[in-house]
Amino acid sequence: MDHPVIKDLNFRYACKKYDAAKRIPADKIAIIKEAMRLSPSSVNSQPWKFIIIESDEAKQRFHDTFANKFEFNQPHATEASHIILFAYNPYYTAEQYKKVVNAEVKSGHLPAEKHDEMMEKGMFFAGLNTDTKGYNGCWTKAQTYLALGNVLHTVARLGIDSTPMEGVDSELIGEIFKEELGGYVCETALALGYHLEGGDYNHGQPKARLPLEDVVTVL
């Protein structure tokens, strides 16, 4: 199948070694930022923060989060061009959703007189996924993975290599990036850049997915 979609998804793989000399140009970073912002989410909740690590100083801070575990991902902290921390709000509230609905009215997407109706409808869906303690992190984390899927597709189209990492120390990230996270939780980071030519054992390997008949049923 030679459609560009399939070509891009076959281009994408989990890069294991970055070329520290290669950097993503600013115009492509701008596209990635806007693509993240445009990610869909349930009831347009956008329960996320994306922290882009670009400066050497921020990279050093991210590097330090591997002090206790997942050392195999530590080199990406300084060798990748950029890292994005994907963080979700574990206690999404009506206060946050109000910002969304206000943005919908302001943009002209939603008539002002429907503001309250949308608040009620959206928070109904949040409520379905909220426990008695106000925790809805399973729901908001899933939305953040939706954004991750969107961004992974985006960067493949831009010819940028990437490494989604659950192998990050969420606790230490929570401490070291406490101020930027503001209570949000980061359990997943995405390294971005360009693989080291001849130095990445995972580059050019055949894709390994379950056969179509194992995962897709057509009725």
Next chain:
Amino acid sequence: MDHPVIKDLNFRYACKKYDAAKRIPADKIAIIKEAMRLSPSSVNSQPWKFIIIESDEAKQRFHDTFANKFEFNQPHATEASHIILFAYNPYYTAEQYKKVVNAEVKSGHLPAEKHDEMMEKGMFFAGLNTDTKGYNGCWTKAQTYLALGNVLHTVARLGIDSTPMEGVDSELIGEIFKEELGGYVCETALALGYHLEGGDYNHGQPKARLPLEDVVTVL
């Protein structure tokens, strides 16, 4: 920003009324299937099943799942061209992961002698997300949303309208599609097709997202 990525993401919106006369051609469905299959997931776990509802008979079954709630999404069951049920495995086990690692070896992606090491490494990550009862549905659901984000981007590139729906009756879907789900859980469905010209209030509305500075921090 006029890059094709941004154009496609602005094309995408939550379609609220489908043209029942328009159907997605088979070659595009084939691309969607392959794009889903190629979706990335943590440790390549692929803890998902995608059930594509195409026939009138299957659409009637999906229609029937709205008997008790979320009636506002019911029309999509028969008016959309296709519906995909996104289902996750709430109790992902080593038995399932063995199929993945075998596929990695068979494809040439993984040397046969690394089979056991990969089993251990992969199941370590699953284990981090598994409770004492073997439940890891929060983790596997998130992977399925990653696939959803990938597919939403894919269909936008193909000029296909879509509606991600958390407004589905997971319980009733579990009963009516019990055989196909085989213990997997569907809490999210995706309607696909083409909007009804002049009949969809949500078509052509401005995008409403939080401002970049609210969701993206560059360090």
